Amino acid sequence: MGNIIILEETTINPITLIGKRAGVCWGADITDDTKNYKRGMDCITSNHGRTLEYVNVEMIIEGYSARVIREWYTHLGGAPTRLQASTRYIDYEHGFHYIVPESIRIDTKRYDIYLETIHQIQKALVELEELGTPKEDAALLLPLGMSTKIVDKRNLRSLVDMSHQRLCSRAYHEYRKMFADICMELQKISDEWKWIVDNLLVPKCDYLGYCPEKKSCGRVQKRMEG
Ligand SMILES: Cc1cc2nc3c(=O)[nH]c(=O)nc-3n(C[C@H](O)[C@H](O)[C@H](O)COP(=O)(O)OP(=O)(O)OC[C@H]3O[C@@H](n4cnc5c(N)ncnc54)[C@H](O)[C@@H]3O)c2cc1C
CATH class of the missing domain: 1.20.5 (Single alpha-helices involved in coiled-coils or other helix-helix interfaces)
Known part of the structure; x- marks a missing residue:
């Protein structure tokens, strides 16, 4: 059973923060959070991806397989960082936890x-x-099925991009479950996070409006050929 612990360094009001940072460049009044929120929404809906990079997400991801964490590590965009449980200092010789699919x-x-x-x-x-x-x-x-723990830090843009790949029904099921668990915890932080989870953390077919996968699950139509 996996567990996600969102750390206190995670941005509490991400949309407001996005608007606040963008406002600096626009010579706007960044002391007014209502305006910051509105400006943040404008940035998001206009697809100004760079502004999403000011939103920090730090979390402990534990109890998922070393295999799924290996897949997690392939998401390099935005230079995320993480620490992972050591296989030198932790005693696995006398037992390790493992995932049973x-x-x-x-x-x-x-x-x-x-x-x-x-x-x-x-x-x-x-x-x-x-x-x-x-x-x-x-x-x-040690097998890939053993469970492990990481402390992960990345920005919202990286997480949004990851969701497009990993909420796809063709992605590895444990990853989809783990990502859903992350969404569940993030949406508890604030209403702004709830909006982000509902609207930005979506599979790529929702984002693109068509399915780009060769072997489509059929949930959304493939793009019509030229
Ligand atoms: C069905 C399915 C099957 C898969 N099978 C495999 C598999 O067999 N093996 C495997 O390794 N992975 C596999 N993956 C994972 C996938 O192909 C990617 O490796 C993973 O999603 C991370 O790469 P990314 O480009 O999506 O994300 P990131 O590396 O986080 O990149 C995000 C975005 O940042 C930009 N970016 C990142 N790096 C650069 C760069 N160097 N230069 C310029 N722009 C950059 C790009 O716009 C990119 O889209 C699979 C995924 C799915 C959904």
Whole structure:
């Protein structure tokens, strides 16, 4: 079961902040938050993407698989940063948490195979430790299905772009679930975040108005050929 903890450094009123920053460049009155909010909305609806980069999102993402976090790391736009749980200093030899996907959980035979493999890895880790193997070397046996933890920091533009890829029904299901969990936590912060979650954090078919995927799920029509 994954968990998202939004850190206090996350911008509380992102739309107002966007308008406040843009207002500096327009010689506007940035002391009035009603005007800042309106200006922020104008920036967003006009697709002035750079202004979204002033909005900070910092969170702890934990309890999802190392595999999905590996996919998370492919989103480089906006130079995000993160720290991840160490495989040198944390003791995984004597047990690690792991994800069991639904397709495996519901089938006894699959479940047995999955658990037996995890058990074998854990056993090997203990035996390697008893032989004096350095932690960092034995850790190469850890599976992508083990759960991990990161502290992530990125801007809103990066998150919006990520949502287009990862809320797509063709994206890996754990990623879609993790992104939905992030949306759930962000919308609790403020009404402004609720608006952003509802209107900007959407799959690319909603954003584009058509599906660009070769193998479309059919939710939205593909673009008509020339
Ligand atoms: C169905 C599906 C299957 C996928 N399969 C795979 C897979 O098999 N393997 C895999 O590795 N990934 C896969 N992905 C992930 C995907 O292809 C991207 O790697 C991922 O979304 C991150 O890259 P990005 O360009 O979307 O985002 P970012 O790297 O965050 O970039 C965001 C935006 O910033 C700009 N940008 C970023 N870097 C540059 C740059 N260097 N120069 C100029 N502009 C830049 C671009 O406009 C870009 O669109 C898959 C995704 C989906 C939805």
